[in-house]
Amino acid sequence: MVPLSYYLVLSGILFACGVLGFLIKRNIITIFMSIELMLNGVNLSFVAFAAHWHAVSGQVFVFFVMVVAAAEAAVGLAIIIAVYRTRETLNVDQVNLLKL
Amino acid sequence: MTPQTLSPLLCTIPIFPLAGAAINGFFGRRSSKKAISAVALAFCGLAFLVAVFIAANFSSASAPYSFSLAHWLRSGSFSVDFEFYLDQLSLVMLLVVTGVGFLIHVYSVGYMWDDDGYYRFMSYMNLFMFFMLTLVLAKNYLVMFIGWEGVGLASYLLIGYWFTKDSAAAAGKKAFIVNRIGDFGFLIALFLIIKHFGSLDFTHVFAAVQSQPAETAGAGLLTAIGLLLMVGAAGKSAQIPLYVWLPDAMEGPTPVSALIHAATMVTAGVYMVARSSTIFERAPMAMTVVAIIGTLTALFAATIGIAQTDIKKVLAYSTVSQLGYMFMACGVGAFSAGIFHLMTHAFFKGLLFLVAGSVIHGIGGEQDMRKMGGLRVYMPWTFATMGIATLAIAGIPPFAGFWSKDEILWKAFGASWVYWLLGVITAFITSFYMFRLMYMTFGGEYRGAAVQEAHGHDAHDHGHGHGHGEPHESPWVMLGPLVILALLSVFGGFVGVGNRFEHFLAPVLQPRVLGAPPGFLVHEASPEAGSTLEYLLMAVSVSVAGLGWFLAYLLYSRRPQLPARIAASLGGLYRAVANKYYIDELYAVLFVKPLIDGSTTILWHGVDQGVIDATVNNSATAARHVSDNVRHMQSGNLRSYAGWVAAGAAVVIGYMVWMGVR
Numbered sequence: 013m014v015p016l017s018y019y020l021v022l023s024g025i026l027f028a029c030g031v032l033g034f035l036i037k038r039n040i041i042t043i044f045m046s047i048e049l050m051l052n053g054v055n056l057s058f059v060a061f062a063a064h065w066h067a068v069s070g071q072v073f074v075f076f077v078m079v080v081a082a083a084e085a086a087v088g089l090a091i092i093i094a095v096y097r098t099r100e101t102l103n104v105d106q107v108n109l110l111k112l
Numbered sequence: 113m114t115p116q117t118l119s120p121l122l123c124t125i126p127i128f129p130l131a132g133a134a135i136n137g138f139f140g141r142r143s144s145k146k147a148i149s150a151v152a153l154a155f156c157g158l159a160f161l162v163a164v165f166i167a168a169n170f171s172s173a174s175a176p177y178s179f180s181l182a183h184w185l186r187s188g189s190f191s192v193d194f195e196f197y198l199d200q201l202s203l204v205m206l207l208v209v210t211g212v213g214f215l216i217h218v219y220s221v222g223y224m225w226d227d228d229g230y231y232r233f234m235s236y237m238n239l240f241m242f243f244m245l246t247l248v249l250a251k252n253y254l255v256m257f258i259g260w261e262g263v264g265l266a267s268y269l270l271i272g273y274w275f276t277k278d279s280a281a282a283a284g285k286k287a288f289i290v291n292r293i294g295d296f297g298f299l300i301a302l303f304l305i306i307k308h309f310g311s312l313d314f315t316h317v318f319a320a321v322q323s324q325p326a327e328t329a330g331a332g333l334l335t336a337i338g339l340l341l342m343v344g345a346a347g348k349s350a351q352i353p354l355y356v357w358l359p360d361a362m363e364g365p366t367p368v369s370a371l372i373h374a375a376t377m378v379t380a381g382v383y384m385v386a387r388s389s390t391i392f393e394r395a396p397m398a399m400t401v402v403a404i405i406g407t408l409t410a411l412f413a414a415t416i417g418i419a420q421t422d423i424k425k426v427l428a429y430s431t432v433s434q435l436g437y438m439f440m441a442c443g444v445g446a447f448s449a450g451i452f453h454l455m456t457h458a459f460f461k462g463l464l465f466l467v468a469g470s471v472i473h474g475i476g477g478e479q480d481m482r483k484m485g486g487l488r489v490y491m492p493w494t495f496a497t498m499g500i501a502t503l504a505i506a507g508i509p510p511f512a513g514f515w516s517k518d519e520i521l522w523k524a525f526g527a528s529w530v531y532w533l534l535g536v537i538t539a540f541i542t543s544f545y546m547f548r549l550m551y552m553t554f555g556g557e558y559r560g561a562a563v564q565e566a567h568g569h570d571a572h573d574h575g576h577g578h579g580h581g582e583p584h585e586s587p588w589v590m591l592g593p594l595v596i597l598a599l600l601s602v603f604g605g606f607v608g609v610g611n612r613f614e615h616f617l618a619p620v621l622q623p624r625v626l627g628a629p630p631g632f633l634v635h636e637a638s639p640e641a642g643s644t645l646e647y648l649l650m651a652v653s654v655s656v657a658g659l660g661w662f663l664a665y666l667l668y669s670r671r672p673q674l675p676a677r678i679a680a681s682l683g684g685l686y687r688a689v690a691n692k693y694y695i696d697e698l699y700a701v702l703f704v705k706p707l708i709d710g711s712t713t714i715l716w717h718g719v720d721q722g723v724i725d726a727t728v729n730n731s732a733t734a735a736r737h738v739s740d741n742v743r744h745m746q747s748g749n750l751r752s753y754a755g756w757v758a759a760g761a762a763v764v765i766g767y768m769v770w771m772g773v774r
Contacts, residue, residue: 034754104749104750105751107750108749109748110748
């Protein structure tokens with residue numbers, strides 16, 4: 013039986029990787045993937061707790077997160093395509109029109 | 113007629129002129145002058161007719177009448193209503209105000225006919241009547257205060273009627289501001305009354321005051337109220353030290369001077385003091401102050417009147433002086449004598465002003481007496497009525513002024529011979545400057561041949577199209593009021609014969625002091641009327657008036673070159689008198705300039721610009737600077753936003769962890 017703390021540490025590492033990638037990467041696709049990584053890091057902690065406490069609600073949360081993430085991926089990818097068509101770049105530093 | 117049927121009529125008296133003012137004010141611009149005159153005269157005349165009707169059915173037995181028009185203020189046990197009140201005192205005032213006021217309205221039709229703002233003038237005149245009647249008919253101090261402030265407003269509008277002329281606009285402002293100073297005292301007196309008696313209703317307040325003993329030992333609440341009321345009265349009735357506005361107010365058209373500065377508004381202070389006689393009788397110190405102020409004002413203003421050359425200015429100072437007599441009377445406890453003089457003064461001073469207007473009208477707007485002279489030939493009616501008015505004001509029997517002035521001097525003698533002496537000196541000076549005015553205006557030869565088109569300093573005062581080759585008599589619409597007022601000036605004094613006037617007013621003005629030491633009021637102290645002493649004093653004042661006449665005849669008719677020589681030999685004294693003792697300059701240095709300087713440097717530059725404006729402006733500038741720096745955070749760079757989000761999340765999580773640890 014793998015202790016709960018291992019899962020949580022792994023979950024934390026995944027989330028931290030996601031945050032780091034989100035902050036330092038310039039490519040929108042990579043940033044997008046980093047978001048997925050953060051979501052999945054949280055998912056992992058949810059299922060770990062669900063298994064540990066024998067509570068099914070944790071797994072329900074995970075399904076919710078997955079559904080929302082799927083929807084978000086659909087919208088997000090559509091936005092990315094739209095951005096690429098107009099700006100012809102995926103570098104976020106060059107998509108900075110929204111400023112004073 | 114029962115009080116129940118008579119009382120409701122009271123509220124119609126002020127409302128008629130108000131309606132006239134409203135109609136002329138709103139629709140006058142498009143109406144013909146005939147229609148405007150008809151409206152103004154009809155509503156003013158209606159008020160007069162109602163007043164006469166009430167007077168005819170007045171019975172002292174059922175007085176006072178009162179009528180409540182509407183509720184006004186309700187606050188706990190304190191309440192003030194729009195209530196009208198009629199007793200002997202307000203009846204006298206009512207008849208004087210409506211009667212003389214109506215005559216002046218008639219006169220104005222002739223005098224102001226050619227003025228462009230005719231409808232405006234008539235509307236203001238009616239408005240003035242409304243406020244004055246409200247003041248006179250009020251049942252409590254607050255409704256009285258409406259009228260009090262209202263006549264202040266109306267006088268401002270009328271004095272500054274020719275507002276395109278700087279001096280007229282300034283005079284209007286001066287009258288308004290000086291009156292405000294007096295109103296300040298009046299208001300504080302009202303607050304004191306509310307605080308201590310819980311009511312402003314005359315009946316309640318006076319009933320409460322009556323139960324109190326006289327403050328003979330020291331100054332107390334009633335003395336304070338009395339003195340503050342006197343401050344208000346001094347402002348409205350042009351007494352020292354607040355008289356300065358009245359001479360300047362001669363900038364208004366002459367009917368205005370007659371209406372405001374002779375017959376009605378300036379008498380409001382006297383009326384108010386007489387109305388509050390219950391309070392004053394219990395505050396001997398306040399009475400003394402009133403008497404002293406009145407006496408000094410009478411003498412002081414009369415001396416200024418000697419050296420004035422503007423016909424209206426002479427009359428203005430004479431008004432101030434005569435008002436001083438009225439206050440002297442009130443101050444020695446002879447309230448009915450004061451009201452009597454108020455009435456006769458309304459007749460002869462209204463007449464004097466209207467005559468002056470007729471003269472000014474007749475010679476094309478000239479007001480300088482040095483350019484008049486010999487007008488008795490050109491204006492016989494004006495001359496005759498003027499003669500009557502002059503005899504009346506000088507106190508020559510049997511004209512109206514004699515009876516009332518003599519009554520006051522007699523009562524003043526009962527209080528102290530000092531008042532009497534100063535009063536007699538004033539009577540002498542009055543007689544002198546009035547006959548001086550007569551001789552300069554009507555005697556000798558006409559000196560104003562050069563006035564053809566070079567009208568004096570009052571180019572507005574005529575405005576009619578015909579040329580002014582030589583002086584001419586005024587139209588009958590102007591002479592009619594003159595004749596009526598002249599008749600009143602001759603016979604008006606007879607109502608006071610045998611103390612009938614005093615007995616009529618006695619229910620209102622009778623002294624009712626409880627627990628006062630004997631001899632405290634002159635009513636009780638003065639000897640029986642009709643004694644040898646009274647006739648002796650009467651003879652003195654009449655001979656003094658005759659002396660003034662003779663002196664004026666000597667100086668201004670027999671030896672017209674003499675006054676200039678005397679003036680030259682007096683030098684500085686004459687200059688001081690001619691310049692009104694430099695009181696205006698003194699006030700300018702003492703009050704006006706410090707006030708303007710203080711307002712400019714401290715209030716304007718210091719407080720307004722330095723604190724209020726600075727607070728607003730600086731906070732706006734600070735906000736702009738802060739935002740200017742903060743806006744750089746919105747760089748459009750997605751990753752910097754992400755960084756802020758992450759940092760913010762870190763802070764929130766950190767805070768929650770820290771709180772959880774605690």
